[in-house]
Amino acid sequence: MSSFIIYDLETTGLDPAWNVPLQAALIYTDEELRPLGELSLRCALPAHVVPSPGALLTTGIRPSQLDQAPMSCLDMLGQIARAIRAWSPATILGYNTLHYDEEVxxxxxxxxxxxxxxxxxxxxxxxxxxxxxxxxxMLEPDAIAIPVGEDGKRSLKLGAVCRANGIPLAEDEAHDALFDARATLALFRLLKERAPGTVALMLANAHKSGPIRLLSSGDLICLGGHSALVPAVGIMPSPDNATSWATADLSIDPVSYLNGTAEEVAKLLTRSGSRPVRMVKTNSQPIVLAWEDAQHALSADRLPDAVYHDRARMIRQHQAFQRHLTAALQNRFADRQPSIYPDATLYSGGFLTDADARISARWHELPWDQRGALVRHLGDVRLQAFANRQMFLQAPECLSQEARRKGRDWLRDRLTTEEDVPWLTLPRALEEVAELRAAVDQQDADSNAHLDAIESWLRERNERHQTAA
Structure with a gap:
């Protein structure tokens, strides 16, 4: 039996490294998608985070609500982590979560x-x-009604798709975590009923082992993007990341690139337009399907299967190309400069050790006046910085007078700096308000009143910190 955890987050902004959830909703179901538990949480805005005015306008969150929530962000995240542990084993599912909510x-x-x-x-x-x-x-096009917007393009926004299929999710309910999670569950239930074959194939890819099995087989597969399937074959995993696979689009004749230089092969991974070599994240539920399950959905101008088999064989047997591609994958991110800010080093600063994980778990269990002594035992300087930050934000009374002074200086600089920094500051948020106001219909009284409240809140906060300086 397999259970599900359906979830949604409403956040302070779009950049995962610098934003946090303000709302979270999780629904626990059995294999038949019958709800077994529900969790709806809202937290106060952390003092060092400036929410994007655009995000507040979209979610409908008023500035007055930012400080009135019943728990801290630290407490809310702890509840989410405990719920995931308690409801495991399960498949965690949301709407556009793998590329956004999951990263946040x-x-x-x-x-x-x-x-x-x-x-x-x-x-x-x-x-x-x-x-x-x-x-x-792509596979069962008549299963679900897809709405078309005024621009003539189909819309895959959660609310639009739900309403097109008789699932209630009004505009004023969308972007509320609980309403969105319930709508996601209802839409998943409908998709499972109307397109059971597709759902079964894609759930098999919910763990990296499914796509890796198909990509490593050497057989023809179908690879899906946002709107179309192409014939493909797995080439090789990245040397430094076994979950990232280089895959060849067989609709492109490999003769056009197999004999390229090392530099030319490296450019295949980044060139604009159609790419003959695509990277597939096997742990992000890619649309990678067995040939017999999806070839019927390939474009009408597909070539005979024998052509694709020949192309796949050419790629696998071309030793120079294999060497050049291996080198390109090894050097793929060599020119990236690591961030000087710990918040942005999740992927570049190395994995956390088991010892630090145990100390972190213990840190959460202790009363605040005992947590400071544990920080020095953390081996990862990033975790030390985060722990000291939380001490200042959550329990400044447990710090020395000098530590509190340093914390206040850090917070003021974090919020009001005029330097070019990767996070949103109060001055830049005020500029965003002006840009939004120019784009909002002047007859939209509610949106303009919302922007007035956001601007007033930002100005008051900015002036307070500037005065403190």
């Missing part, structure tokens, strides 16, 4: 001394209903 959750767990990869712990799988919906559109 990872970075927030990381900066709050919780296991950043909690959703990939033993017994857990990860799925994304948006990805599954795209697969269904």
């Amino acid at each position: 959750l990872r970075h927030s767990f990381f900066s709050h001394l919780l296991p950043p990869y909690s959703t990939q712990a033993m017994g857990l799988k990860r799925a994304d209903l948006l990805v599954m919906l795209r697969a269904a559109i």
